Amino acid sequence: MKKRILFVCIENANRSQMAEAFARIHGGEAVEALSAGSAPSGRINPRAVEAMAELGYDLRAHASKSLDEVEGEFDAVVTMGCGDRCPWLPTRRREDWNLPDPRHLDDAGYRAVRDEISARVRSLLASL
Template identity: 80%
Template sequence: MSEKKRLLFVCVENANRSQMAEAFARIHGGDAVEAISAGSRPSGVINPKALRFMAELGYDLGAHDSKSLDQITGEFDAVITMGCGDSCPWVPAKRREDWALPDPRHMDDDAYRAVRDEISARVQKLLASLR
């Protein structure tokens, strides 16, 4: 990637899926990516399961904040929404995708890990397509 790509990942609470996607964009994209996540109705906290299952991969989600889309400015190379439907406001982007991923908040450990791993695979595919 020649210039740094700006990516925004959005879900409702900014507590699970979008946080993990932001983390995977940083892991897989490194310095070539500026990754941000936000929620349409942020919970203000990151789900302890998200913290635990990202820690299994050596990533500390505790450094992230759960934030509102109202705090996000600028244009993005890609905006990825995850099941927030009509509550996702319009954000300027060259590309937008909706990843219809289930909210893992109440899933058991194995199902939560499956969603986490699916997010990782989708982020890698997204980054490859932006190169």
Template identity: 75%
Template sequence: MTHRVLFVCVENSNRSQMAEAFARLHGGGDVEAMSAGSKPSGRINPKAIRVMAERGVDLSTHASKSLDDVSGEFDAVITMGCGDDCPWVPAKRREDWALPDPRDMDDEGYRAVRDGIEARVKTLLASL
């Protein structure tokens, strides 16, 4: 059984992109992972591309998407801590991870957010 998971943040250029990539990496064929933003930036943050490459994950082919670009039913919708900027998306399960936006962090802070996302994704996948 494939589980559909949507990760949502405002710009869809940092946190939700990393979460989508980790879900695909660790979920294999058991998960269909997507990400979207309530106000997409239109690009992936170069820092996200760089720090994910350190983990062997290529984000250079990803694109920043709008919530209007995703549809269907989801087993889980995970917001990244963007508060009121993330609209309600129906799902069997909904969580807010309250993660800080690493966009303007130094490399050490950005990596810490990346590693926190990976740990949460692994926990989420194990519970689906």
């Protein structure tokens, strides 16, 4: 049975999108990965698209969506350091990854956040 994981941030434009992508990359067919935002921007940050393209993943296939569009139970819900603006969702496991929003970081900083997300997703998948 597939593990269902939801990654949540405010805009669903950067961190949660990359986390969803890494869950698909690292988890393959064993994972159903989704991401959503509490106040979605409606678009994926072009820098996130570029950062994932460097690793051969096309983030343009994703859509920025609202938590209202997400249904069902999850094996894990991961919030991305958005504090009180990320709502509580029913899940078997909850984690908060207090990661900086890379939006205003330089390219090296952006890649560092991307790579940290990749490592955390690998660790999460191994523990489910």
